[in-house]
Amino acid sequence: MFKRHLLAAALACALPTSALAVTDADLAALRAEFDRKLKDIQAAYEDRLKEMETRLVKQSGESPETAQAVPRPGNTGAAVASANPELSLILQGVYAQRKAGERRPTGFLQDAGIGAPARGFSLGDSELILAASIDPSFRGQATVVLADDAVVVEEAWFQTSSLDHGLTLKGGRFISGIGYQNEQHPHAWDFTDNNLMYQTLFGEHLVQDGLQLKWLAPTDTFVELGVEIGRGGAFPGASADKNGAGSWAAFGHVGGDVGESNAWRAGLSYLGARPRDRESPLIDISGIDTNNLFSGKAKIWIADLVWKWAPEGNPRARNFKFQAEYFQRDEDGDLACDDADPLVPSLCTGGSTDAYRGKQSGWYAQGIYQFMPHWRVGLRYDRLNNDSLDYGVNNANLARTGYHPNKWSLMADYSPSEYSRFRLQLARDHAMQGNPDDSQIGLQYIYSLGAHGAHKF
Amino acid sequence: MLKRIIVIASFALLSHGAQAGLNILACEPEWASLTQELAGDLVRVTSATTARQDPHHIEARPSLIARARNADLLVCTGADLEIGWLPLLQRESGNARIQPGRAGFFEAAAFVRLLEQSGRADRAQGDVHAGGNPHLQADPRNLLKVGGALAQRLAQLDPANAAVYAARNQDFQKRMSAAIARWEKEAAGLRGVPVVVHHKSWSYLADWLGLKVVADLEPKVGIEPSVSSLSALLERLKTQPARMILRTAYQSPKPSEWLAERAGIAALELPYSVGGSPAAKDLFGVFDETVAKLKGGLK
Ligand SMILES: [Zn+2]
Numbered sequence: 001m002f003k004r005h006l007l008a009a010a011l012a013c014a015l016p017t018s019a020l021a022v023t024d025a026d027l028a029a030l031r032a033e034f035d036r037k038l039k040d041i042q043a044a045y046e047d048r049l050k051e052m053e054t055r056l057v058k059q060s061g062e063s064p065e066t067a068q069a070v071p072r073p074g075n076t077g078a079a080v081a082s083a084n085p086e087l088s089l090i091l092q093g094v095y096a097q098r099k100a101g102e103r104r105p106t107g108f109l110q111d112a113g114i115g116a117p118a119r120g121f122s123l124g125d126s127e128l129i130l131a132a133s134i135d136p137s138f139r140g141q142a143t144v145v146l147a148d149d150a151v152v153v154e155e156a157w158f159q160t161s162s163l164d165h166g167l168t169l170k171g172g173r174f175i176s177g178i179g180y181q182n183e184q185h186p187h188a189w190d191f192t193d194n195n196l197m198y199q200t201l202f203g204e205h206l207v208q209d210g211l212q213l214k215w216l217a218p219t220d221t222f223v224e225l226g227v228e229i230g231r232g233g234a235f236p237g238a239s240a241d242k243n244g245a246g247s248w249a250a251f252g253h254v255g256g257d258v259g260e261s262n263a264w265r266a267g268l269s270y271l272g273a274r275p276r277d278r279e280s281p282l283i284d285i286s287g288i289d290t291n292n293l294f295s296g297k298a299k300i301w302i303a304d305l306v307w308k309w310a311p312e313g314n315p316r317a318r319n320f321k322f323q324a325e326y327f328q329r330d331e332d333g334d335l336a337c338d339d340a341d342p343l344v345p346s347l348c349t350g351g352s353t354d355a356y357r358g359k360q361s362g363w364y365a366q367g368i369y370q371f372m373p374h375w376r377v378g379l380r381y382d383r384l385n386n387d388s389l390d391y392g393v394n395n396a397n398l399a400r401t402g403y404h405p406n407k408w409s410l411m412a413d414y415s416p417s418e419y420s421r422f423r424l425q426l427a428r429d430h431a432m433q434g435n436p437d438d439s440q441i442g443l444q445y446i447y448s449l450g451a452h453g454a455h456k457f
Numbered sequence: 458m459l460k461r462i463i464v465i466a467s468f469a470l471l472s473h474g475a476q477a478g479l480n481i482l483a484c485e486p487e488w489a490s491l492t493q494e495l496a497g498d499l500v501r502v503t504s505a506t507t508a509r510q511d512p513h514h515i516e517a518r519p520s521l522i523a524r525a526r527n528a529d530l531l532v533c534t535g536a537d538l539e540i541g542w543l544p545l546l547q548r549e550s551g552n553a554r555i556q557p558g559r560a561g562f563f564e565a566a567a568f569v570r571l572l573e574q575s576g577r578a579d580r581a582q583g584d585v586h587a588g589g590n591p592h593l594q595a596d597p598r599n600l601l602k603v604g605g606a607l608a609q610r611l612a613q614l615d616p617a618n619a620a621v622y623a624a625r626n627q628d629f630q631k632r633m634s635a636a637i638a639r640w641e642k643e644a645a646g647l648r649g650v651p652v653v654v655h656h657k658s659w660s661y662l663a664d665w666l667g668l669k670v671v672a673d674l675e676p677k678v679g680i681e682p683s684v685s686s687l688s689a690l691l692e693r694l695k696t697q698p699a700r701m702i703l704r705t706a707y708q709s710p711k712p713s714e715w716l717a718e719r720a721g722i723a724a725l726e727l728p729y730s731v732g733g734s735p736a737a738k739d740l741f742g743v744f745d746e747t748v749a750k751l752k753g754g755l756k
Pocket of ligand 1: 513586591592656657658
């Protein structure tokens with residue numbers, strides 16, 4: 001090594017005096033040849049050294065397996081791959097042009113925490129993600145969302161890596177494995193906003209505080225089964241101060257390839273929760289906001305399908321992704337209706353509680369086509385159905401319409417690299433009866449910094 | 458009837474068990490082929506990707522997760538080549554044998570000297586492989602080293618057949634060494650020949666045969682060339698000419714052909730891995746064709 005520096009120095013010194021005679025190309029060639037020879041010598045030495053090591057090991061009676069299983073020193077390749085811990089930061093921002101006000105799907109009990117979508121310029125969620133193997137048996141990850149006056153722990157979980165037999169146990173706060181879109185982080189969404197189905201069912205997505213056990217069948221076809229028990233504190237559950245579990249989920253996924261260019265996954269999921277005093281806004285017959293507390297049973301079924309096409313299995317230049325999900329929600333219990341604002345009395349003034357039974361369903365379907373490197377276009381249709389609503393005595397107060405909330409979204413995005421994306425989205429939002437929003441425009445950027453982990457299928 | 462079903466089912470299970478050697482999933486076809494050389498019919502080996510697929514950009518498809526679930530051994534390149542999908546396969550597989558640090562996870566990059574180890578991963582420079590260039594199978598001398606280490610690993614996982622792996626390895630080393638000597642002789646005229654490459658896929662090949670890489674079609678590592686970057690390159694080739702442009706079977710032919718036509722030089726699609734061309738049926742076929750095509754490019 002020292003010798004090499006010396007020679008390089010000598011060459012450098014020699015350069016000015018012989019500059020007239022020696023061209024850059026000559027020097028480069030000389031340098032290349034020198035490097036090559038040096039490498040050959042190094043390689044020869046290293047090989048001889050290895051041979052001697054092996055012989056030594058054999059003499060000392062150790063098994064040669066352990067001797068040669070030792071990787072070559074000096075390679076950092078493997079080490080960088082698993083930089084520990086992997087840290088990444090997601091930066092997002094949106095510009096939205098739309099009419100003011102709420103866009104609540106009419107007739108659907110929804111998380112009261114969902115406010116009116118922002119207009120004008122706004123900063124999206126900045127996500128800080130930290131992930132690493134804890135030891136040979138566990139992996140951990142935390143996702144923290146940084147907002148203006150809050151730091152929200154979106155995920156904080158451990159996962160086993162050595163249970164074997166296809167089993168994986170996850171615990172802590174994690175994004176539930178139900179459905180398909182549920183496990184996608186907002187920065188991996190194909191549109192600037194969530195579809196109506198997930199927004200209505202879970203707000204953003206279902207996050208569990210609890211345990212998840214998954215089992216992958218030992219078959220050539222992908223077959224995965226999972227169960228979850230959780231606190232059930234988040235919609236469609238509601239903060240339950242009690243022992244035991246507040247929500248249960250089960251899901252099954254199957255998947256495979258069709259030829260070299262097509263891959264698919266389909267699934268069926270179930271979620272059960274027992275919310276107590278879960279808060280949701282609804283409007284009364286005269287169009288005034290009411291506040292509603294639901295206590296009872298909530299059951300949700302989800303069927304999902306995703307189909308991806310990439311010519312010869314190379315998604316980089318062109319690819320197409322079709323995704324659709326269908327749900328049924330069945331809620332049975334008591335609903336306590338009251339004024340949302342004491343200064344604006346509604347038909348529920350003074351409080352009115354009775355049995356509530358709601359059977360609702362809905363679906364969305366979307367297609368995303370990357371027609372050339374960096375450029376994609378996508379179309380999505382959302383639809384919700386009020387199949388049957390019975391508010392008991394509150395039928396006299398709350399609007400029971402046959403309205404079917406729906407929404408069309410069209411997007412185009414450009415990704416200069418894997419780590420940056422810019423998106424334009426146009427939408428016709430008919431989620432709320434009587435307040436059709438014919439032209440929503442959204443502009444969005446998404447950047448990911450650092451060790452950005454791979455995305456799931 | 459039920460009895461008959463049980464008999465058939467148990468027979469199916471037993472016969473499956475009887476012929477079941479190691480179940481091996483190779484990340485790329487070159488490692489599937491190398492495993493086949495070392496283990497023959499003793500193991501079942503499949504490749505997660507084909508030579509027509511870009512190993513940097515593969516989706517962690519359900520089918521791949523299912524295959525990882527059942528694998529006793531993963532044979533991969535390492536050095537971040539599969540960073541976008543392999544960790545997901547390992548994590549989702551529920552298979553403890555193939556986790557990092559276990560004997561069931563073999564990374565070829567750990568056993569050869571990697572070129573271009575910058576240690577820096579500034580993405581302003583593109584999508585760099587900071588730990589070193591992972592496209593190491595393009596130098597057949599690396600196959601000797603990886604083959605030796607892989608034979609040891611097979612013996613470790615399947616001690617009953619250790620002698621077979623050792624013998625087959627010896628045979629492979631002999632045949633490959635002889636072939637390397639032959640290829641080097643045939644390719645002697647390529648030493649110092651200036652070439653343009655598409656991605657750093659050919660650094661090891663250039664290092665082995667003494668080709669002189671004067672330019673890369675990618676303006677920055679991992680960034681696809683654009684018309685403006687190609688035009689700038691065309692300008693540069695006027696003062697620093699090259700004889701040919703090299704690309705893999707999985708890369709788009711458009712950029713190299715665009716440039717080749719305007720610069721009046723040859724654009725060559727080399728097999729890069731097993732299955733990258735009809736003649737590249739095994740590792741020997743890959744280099745037979747690579748050397749032949751390179752020599753053809755000189756004419
Ligand atoms: Zn590369």
